[in-house]
Amino acid sequence: MSDTQNGQNRGASRRAFLRGAAATGVGLAASKAAAEGSDPLITEKQEWAIYTGAGVDETPYGLPIKYEGDVIRRNVPWLTADPISSINFTPIHALDGTITPQGCAFERHHSGAIELKKEDYRLMINGLVDQPLVFTYEDLERFPRVNRTFFLECAANTGMEWAGAQLNGAQFTHGMIHNMEYTGVTLRTLLEEAGLGAAGDLSDKWVYVEGADASSNGRSIPMEKALDDCMIAFKANGEALRMEHGYPVRLVVPGWEGNMWVKWLRRIEVTAQAIESREETSKYTDTLADGTSRKWTWVMDAKSVVTSPSPQSPIKHGKGPLVITGLAWSGRGAITGVDVSIDGGKTWQKARLANEGQSMALTRFYLDTTWNGEEMLLQSRAHDETGYVQPTKAQLREVRGENSVYHNNCIQTWHVKANGEAENVEVSS
């Protein structure tokens, strides 16, 4: 009953807006036209209501409708030095909910996306194990499977922003992320299959994982994490992994930087110490303000971004009712809350979480508000279950300086202008 009351109260204000008493925009135009019975889209027969549409034979595997042709992965040509473009970004400014469709889910590779048949796939487990083993793809399908939904974020996501606001769109500043439901076997299951007796005390042991591509992209992972929640995944969002996401098998390392989620997973070696490979020494370490570097920064700290309005998703309807929405995530657990500011962080409002935060998965937030048509400095701030609060860029720079590349989880600011357009900016505090 009070629900209905609230609904009707909320409805009343919006009804006024739809009647045109308050706001401008398509909504008003449509509603007035409708009221006057002068909107041909309502009063006239439309061809789609007369003729038969398309059949289904042409689309054994379908693609988005042509009108959504701008919702695609995009890259930043100057970003990587590779001979071929080696990274692109999820169009998060145009998506909603939490699942990322594979077709537009960001990808990053170090030596190209390879075509590896299931029949040619082999996974070796060696090193400090009781019995070195090699698994075919079909072998993997014979072990107990789990289903878990996790975000994958590249350590370099937002990395271009350390020295200042660079890229004008949430897709480019925060689009090195996706969120999928994975199906596979736990890494624990396979390690125990090979037997860990030979490793002795597991507390100081590591696993070294590498891929079948030319880069091999080898990374060291502490045994504790390997046995905790890592997965050998062969499906994402129900279907086989896409080539660019590691088909037929990739490693899933929940909450940790994306480069450790080794694609085309070829080998897992149980070792007595970290390998200190290229990817964890010359790359993927964090430069600090004093010029030294910090290594083993695996976890992606709590972070959030407003996806709409944003530079690629301006306000087109003028003042009045406005839905502000975005994504929040934490590699340390579940998101417990998100605050939104329209004045550059001076004051904050509590956003509504679409659903209860899930550990190490994307959380969608909304702020249902009314825009007065004035400029906004739009920010979001995430809280996770450990009590951690997403920091400002100034707070991060005190420790990290401006020459870092990775792990930039600072609060993002969009300058929304009176005309509804938005721009990537920095605020002093």
Added chain:
Amino acid sequence: MSDTQNGQNRGASRRAFLRGAAATGVGLAASKAAAEGSDPLITEKQEWAIYTGAGVDETPYGLPIKYEGDVIRRNVPWLTADPISSINFTPIHALDGTITPQGCAFERHHSGAIELKKEDYRLMINGLVDQPLVFTYEDLERFPRVNRTFFLECAANTGMEWAGAQLNGAQFTHGMIHNMEYTGVTLRTLLEEAGLGAAGDLSDKWVYVEGADASSNGRSIPMEKALDDCMIAFKANGEALRMEHGYPVRLVVPGWEGNMWVKWLRRIEVTAQAIESREETSKYTDTLADGTSRKWTWVMDAKSVVTSPSPQSPIKHGKGPLVITGLAWSGRGAITGVDVSIDGGKTWQKARLANEGQSMALTRFYLDTTWNGEEMLLQSRAHDETGYVQPTKAQLREVRGENSVYHNNCIQTWHVKANGEAENVEVSS
């Protein structure tokens, strides 16, 4: 610790199988070859480990790798009389987890899938409302949004099986279903926007919903359901609805038969009684054993199916460790358990649910077992939170006879032969 023990015990048996002590199959071949150092896929350099793979520029919106070309929607030509093929099926035999990717998610239409631009979209609410309203797509984006994951099942799913085992594959017997995360506005929000004061007592009122396509596919829905959990959805699995799923806007009617989830939603009329439209009189009623018909059978009762092994997903690896998996769902709430039988229903084993059942969404189940190589009559049986147990075909026929089309949620049987191939059969009980 006991986890590790269990893991090692379980591992021990499978390790024996991998060493070749027990079973035949690819797993053995690979492991033996590896042990002998004679598997060129391990001992020789592979081209994918030498040369640079593909870049990302070619795939602004990606498709599955070519090796997965058989994981597609398929139709049954003789099934529908329409001039154009008007239904196809999800390849559930090849999927895992619970999310259905849009690209291979089944579709059914009554007069073709239409191309309707967002700019040309209008939604009218009229009838017993305080203020008739017309919404543009942009208007809808200005109301508070919700995110919910639901299954959609066609009332005719498994309908071809009433008279006996017809179609040889889970895709064809049970593939008129998909499961997606929807983003949109609740129907309650829009009805309260128009104002329900004029409707008076809501307990006996209805809404009549119709689409913008030539069929209009009008259906009557009790006001109680309309205000409970129905959604005006504009996104699925994060992205815009696909054309064949109702772009730009469809109705979501959780747990109820798919034909009520009106696509290209054009109009919602609040009425004093059901309209008794073609789609709810001449169609979508259930013939009973005595020749009469039952109408208003909206809810999809609890149901399940083993997706692998199945006719399109035979056992190729011979005896030994086997993962039996499938899907379960209920339109009345959450799945609380699934039983699996390998002897045609004489004895049952409790399957493992991948995750806790979610209300009116697909639940994935697994039975991690060891196949002795003998024939199986494989079945699954779902239980939901209301205490309802999925019935046998014999039990359903006592009430419905054999001439029905819709709402066949009977237990399915696959005859798995000694060579691992499977076939759609019926068992007497």
